[in-house]
């Protein structure tokens with residue numbers, strides 16, 4: 001057998017994060033890149049899509065007591081359980097002012113001794129923007145560093161251009 005044959009041996013890899021030899025789903029994504037996975041960010045802070053947030057059993061397992069819902073409505077399943085919710089009524093739209101909520105979301109996360117989940121619909125733009133703002137303020141990370149850090153934890157994050165500009169403005173405000 002030539003080395004070339006060996007090289008072409010079938011290998012599982014994630015088309016998003018490039019992880020090799022990991023179990024992949026039907027969309028060729030690894031478990032970590034699964035949109036509905038609840039991803040740990042840092043300390044007791046998690047991020048997910050709305051489907052992840054609807055997984056009440058897993059929220060209980062993770063000791064999540066506080067939830068930031070960054071979408072027009074708090075999901076019914078979450079409303080029906082005993083979570084402490086912070087509702088951020090924002091659309092994933094470049095023209096929405098999400099920065100007005102940065103400080104109140106950060107204070108909400110800090111106030112919790114248990115675990116907190118920040119979610120939106122896809123866990124891609126709105127929730128990622130709020131979590132990046134938290135990392136910037138609490139860990140003194142620049143926007144670029146906080147973005148890269150969060151991307152390692154949840155590879156599918158992608159704040160929209162307007163949100164990115166607001167985070168860069170926040171970086172100046174925080175004198176990072």
Ligand SMILES: [Zn+2]
Pocket residue numbers: 014015016017018019029030031032033155
């Ligand atoms: Zn992956």
